[in-house]
Amino acid sequence: MTADVSARLAWPDDASSMARVQLAAWRDMYADLLSPDVLDSLDADDFAERWTAALTKPQDARMRVLVALERADVRGFAMVHPSFDPDADQVADGEVGEFVVDPAHRREGHGSRLLQAAMDTLAADRFTRVRWWIASTDDALREFVTSSGWAADGAHRELQDEAGNTVKQVRLHTTLPS
Structure with a gap:
């Protein structure tokens, strides 16, 4: 018996x-990277409010959010x-801006389904190339992405939060089939 996934x-x-x-x-x-106090201070209601706004009033018509489901x-x-x-x-280059799988449900196929849905959505919006900024220390995600045909393009950046914590990122890219 297989799970109802989509x-x-x-x-x-x-x-x-x-x-x-x-x-x-x-x-x-x-x-x-972050202190337990900082992690504990993250508020689910605040995040939900931001996602509601992004879903109801996206800043660009080609901004899409997809969800991976197991049943509901x-x-x-x-x-x-x-x-x-x-x-x-801006016409040819799309981006995977967020990609998150629940840690308790990784390695169950949700990431693969989600990545395929993301690529299909970007292709439907007529992007021909896709970029993805990934934390330089996230070896598991980078391995997953590169095994799907992505490669580093040499770009890198550092992001800093209000508390001064820094996250280093590398940019990966792929070409969508035409």
């Missing part, structure tokens, strides 16, 4: 579940949109 466009009603998944993933991913439970989500990098072609 991926679809996110609905505003998914925002609370997405916030829960995002908090679990951030607490897992940033446990060594959100197990992950991805946000795709035009690449806003200074060297991007």
Whole structure:
């Protein structure tokens, strides 16, 4: 017997579940980088409010959020949109802006379904190339992405939060079939 799994466009009603998944993933991913006080201060209601706004009033018509489901439970989500990098072609270059799978449900196929849905969505929006900024220390995600045909393009950046914590990222890219 197989589980009832799928991926679809996110609905505003998914925002609370997405916030829960995002908090679990951030607490897992940033446990060594951020203090427990900072991680404990993250508010699910605040995240849900932001996701509701993004789902109901996206800043670009080609900004889409997809969810990976097991039955009716959100197990992950991805946000795709035009690449806003200074060297991007706004017509040709799309981006995976967020890609989160619940740590308790990784390696169950949700990431693969979500990535395929993201690529299909970007192709439907007529992007021909896709970029993805990944934390330089996230070896598991980088391995998953490169095994799917992505490669580093040499770009890197550092992001800093209000507390001065820094996250280094590398940019990967792929070409969508025409």
